[in-house]
Amino acid sequence: MVNLVVEHLKYRYPLGNELALEDISFEVKKGEFIGIIGENGSGKSTLCQAIVGLVPNFYKGAYGGKVLVKEIEVAQSDVSEISSYVGIVFQNPFTQITGSKLTVYEEVAFGLENLGIPREEMIKRIEESLKLLRLFEYRHFNPFELSGGQMQRLAIASVIAMKPDILVLDEPTSQLDPQGSEEVFQAIQDLAKNGMTIIIAEHKIEKIASYADKIILLHKGKLVDFDTPEKIFSREDIEEYGIVPPVYTRICKSLNVKNEAGFYPVTLEQVYYELVKVYG
Amino acid sequence: MDEVIRVQNLSFAYKQDYEVLKNISLVFDKKSTAIIGQNGAGKTTFVKLLKGLLKPTSGEIYIKGYNTKEVSTAFLSKYIGLVFQNPNDQIFKNTVLEEVMFGPLNILKDKKQAQENAIKALEMVGLQDKMHIHPYDLGLSDRKLVSIASIVSMDPDIIILDEPTIAQDHKGNTIIKNVIKELKEKGKLVITITHDMDFVAEIFERTIVLNEGIILLDGNTREVFSQQEILKKAYLELPHVAQLAKKLGIKQTLLTEQELINFLKHNKLNN
Amino acid sequence: MRYLSLYQEGNSLLHKIDPITKLLFVIIAILVPIIINTLTMALAFFIISTLLVFVARAFKRTLPIISFSSLVIITVLFIQGLFYLKNQTPFFTLGPFVFYKEGLLYATGIAIRIFNIINAVAVLIFTTKPSDLIEALVKKGVSPKIGYVFSSVLQIIPQMMSIVDTILDAQKARGLETEGSFTKRAKAFIPLIGPAVLNSLISTKERAMALEVRGFNSKKKKTFLNEVPYNKYSNVLQVALIAILVFSIIWRIISW
Numbered sequence A: 001m002v003n004l005v006v007e008h009l010k011y012r013y014p015l016g017n018e019l020a021l022e023d024i025s026f027e028v029k030k031g032e033f034i035g036i037i038g039e040n041g042s043g044k045s046t047l048c049q050a051i052v053g054l055v056p057n058f059y060k061g062a063y064g065g066k067v068l069v070k071e072i073e074v075a076q077s078d079v080s081e082i083s084s085y086v087g088i089v090f091q092n093p094f095t096q097i098t099g100s101k102l103t104v105y106e107e108v109a110f111g112l113e114n115l116g117i118p119r120e121e122m123i124k125r126i127e128e129s130l131k132l133l134r135l136f137e138y139r140h141f142n143p144f145e146l147s148g149g150q151m152q153r154l155a156i157a158s159v160i161a162m163k164p165d166i167l168v169l170d171e172p173t174s175q176l177d178p179q180g181s182e183e184v185f186q187a188i189q190d191l192a193k194n195g196m197t198i199i200i201a202e203h204k205i206e207k208i209a210s211y212a213d214k215i216i217l218l219h220k221g222k223l224v225d226f227d228t229p230e231k232i233f234s235r236e237d238i239e240e241y242g243i244v245p246p247v248y249t250r251i252c253k254s255l256n257v258k259n260e261a262g263f264y265p266v267t268l269e270q271v272y273y274e275l276v277k278v279y280g
Numbered sequence B: 001m002d003e004v005i006r007v008q009n010l011s012f013a014y015k016q017d018y019e020v021l022k023n024i025s026l027v028f029d030k031k032s033t034a035i036i037g038q039n040g041a042g043k044t045t046f047v048k049l050l051k052g053l054l055k056p057t058s059g060e061i062y063i064k065g066y067n068t069k070e071v072s073t074a075f076l077s078k079y080i081g082l083v084f085q086n087p088n089d090q091i092f093k094n095t096v097l098e099e100v101m102f103g104p105l106n107i108l109k110d111k112k113q114a115q116e117n118a119i120k121a122l123e124m125v126g127l128q129d130k131m132h133i134h135p136y137d138l139g140l141s142d143r144k145l146v147s148i149a150s151i152v153s154m155d156p157d158i159i160i161l162d163e164p165t166i167a168q169d170h171k172g173n174t175i176i177k178n179v180i181k182e183l184k185e186k187g188k189l190v191i192t193i194t195h196d197m198d199f200v201a202e203i204f205e206r207t208i209v210l211n212e213g214i215i216l217l218d219g220n221t222r223e224v225f226s227q228q229e230i231l232k233k234a235y236l237e238l239p240h241v242a243q244l245a246k247k248l249g250i251k252q253t254l255l256t257e258q259e260l261i262n263f264l265k266h267n268k269l270n271n
Numbered sequence C: 001m002r003y004l005s006l007y008q009e010g011n012s013l014l015h016k017i018d019p020i021t022k023l024l025f026v027i028i029a030i031l032v033p034i035i036i037n038t039l040t041m042a043l044a045f046f047i048i049s050t051l052l053v054f055v056a057r058a059f060k061r062t063l064p065i066i067s068f069s070s071l072v073i074i075t076v077l078f079i080q081g082l083f084y085l086k087n088q089t090p091f092f093t094l095g096p097f098v099f100y101k102e103g104l105l106y107a108t109g110i111a112i113r114i115f116n117i118i119n120a121v122a123v124l125i126f127t128t129k130p131s132d133l134i135e136a137l138v139k140k141g142v143s144p145k146i147g148y149v150f151s152s153v154l155q156i157i158p159q160m161m162s163i164v165d166t167i168l169d170a171q172k173a174r175g176l177e178t179e180g181s182f183t184k185r186a187k188a189f190i191p192l193i194g195p196a197v198l199n200s201l202i203s204t205k206e207r208a209m210a211l212e213v214r215g216f217n218s219k220k221k222k223t224f225l226n227e228v229p230y231n232k233y234s235n236v237l238q239v240a241l242i243a244i245l246v247f248s249i250i251w252r253i254i255s256w
Ligand SMILES: Nc1ncnc2c1ncn2[C@@H]1O[C@H](COP(=O)(O)OP(=O)(O)OP(=O)(O)O)[C@@H](O)[C@H]1O
Pocket: A013, A014, A015, A016, A020, A038, A039, A040, A041, A042, A043, A044, A045, A046, A047, A091, B139, B140, B141, B167, B169
């Protein structure tokens, strides 16, 4: 079942000279885990914001094409209404805090109150998501007294608790400790298995390689490729787009080790399997 | 050994009964050092104390012999620079150039020299073409580079970077690595907080693991990464290469791609 | 970021009473002595609100406000005691000054009314989180947007203060002396106003986006995390308070 359609999406910021997004088209099925990669300024954040309708509803500017979420055209609807279907975690967690709540616990409640979630259910979801992000012991903290990484955890928890059909995450683990980012990737993979659609922009290439079903490769606002990690990272021209493949793929490239299908391995398990075959 | 920073029995609490740092003692010489540890471990708090922005609840910190409690933060800034975790907390001028000139102007009092230093620093991070832009019109990754340049331009002996690679792509990462290497060559002490273990393995001689306000590990980077059990306790991981080497049953702690490739070319795996 | 709030954690009876009831009490404590403009009524409310300040264990924190306004009130006592138009009956003399009973009584009336208002408001603000008060009003049907405007107003000063702190840190971290003499601090402070305003504008825009994506303007009926953990008698109390107001109005009309 397709639940996100992007058709010939074009966009230019009000003060921008060039198109930030240029003729982007793709479709995502329910429960898919999609990674967005691309160098700085390639348009990842802009695309994320277009999926939730902040582009163009908030930024204005020149917009063409359409984004359909569950058959609703986001540019034509209210961001607030769309928010019950699509959630977004911003790149900078500091800007995600609403500032109208005094504790971490109430901050997570904010979105749920607006969606009219019954109180019992609300409490259940708040506690679940705080525990998932290892923030439960900080529930009485003022959100602005958290460390950078804790704030980023809070941003993720607040959105996960809203249980959107589509979850958009813009570099959500940039400030998390290594196990924390692994936990977040696992948690969102679980959500995907339960039918939530995941769209995640990330520079952590190894993580995207092992978790994403498919990857969108952006360059200068254009969609270069939309395919599986093996195929994307086996592209000979990948570095021209400012992307260096995962360490594991690089090692295999140097040693010229490919899998049976003729692609370089991209995850720890795959590379282990191939290397043992050759060097074991 | 030339001691640059001395920390003696340092404790710190933001609010009563909640100690973030607990009785830490250590010495920094000129070895480039990574500070790693889980979210909320106290890393940012620790470097703000070194910088003099926070003062110890108890204990002493000496920066090149000056007790941080006895001199002003502004005075210390000649010797120690800190790049903040959130660049938005650091940036307050109207153009990139003015922002980067602010520091050198305060300590040098010479406009021409300050501008020269600023432009050199901007070239180092590759922003020389964006000098006249408003910092808030830049993306997060460029803004982070601006905040790095504005400390480098002050040319202090000690430079601390709080998670410099946030939001950087491969190119940005390379720029930051080169900046650090260049600073090392100039004989500066570089201390970096980061969650990127590959970055730690590649660049830093010494690694300190902070956990719940105490120092769990402190030593040569390779030694630290051989202590997998303790790292796990601190919510850390091995660098990607070390993870693969471990999985392949290699006993040595291998840290870089090249080390692993060389190993595979010259040894047989025994499983 | 901090919240502009004088609220203090506590578990007094008044902390457990819901914000609306306390707000009603403040309104009535101000209005009734105006409607029934007698010294007895003013005195009665003064006594009640003073008692409540003690029940709220807020006396220590109210004292500074009381003592500050006492300065004003003492001057009023002096002036009215000496010069009140209806002064007739000398009460006592202090050196060359003769104080009159009428003036002193009149001034005492003013003092009692002022202290009454201070006490009543103190009970409300020291025992109620502003966010709870706003939320309670929203539950009563005040638009969430108005509620948000109120809470933003309560936040704007602390927000500015924390932005100023952040910029001061950024400045001294890069060698600007911000400590020490007045001129040094002023020199650091003036160039700071521009960026502080700009930063708060930027964060206002970012905040608006943060609210929006969390459904702030959603047309769904809102629910609330904080159910009334308050005293179950609050309905009774509210009815009683309103009754007092109504009676006082009727009384006033009858005894016209
Ligand atoms: N508010 C804005 N006004 C004008 N131009 C903008 C604005 N935000 C972004 N841009 C421009 O749009 C392009 C795409 O930016 P975007 O932030 O989407 O990139 P990104 O891939 O998310 O980069 P990063 O990896 O640094 O987060 C860039 O050229 C950027 O300069």
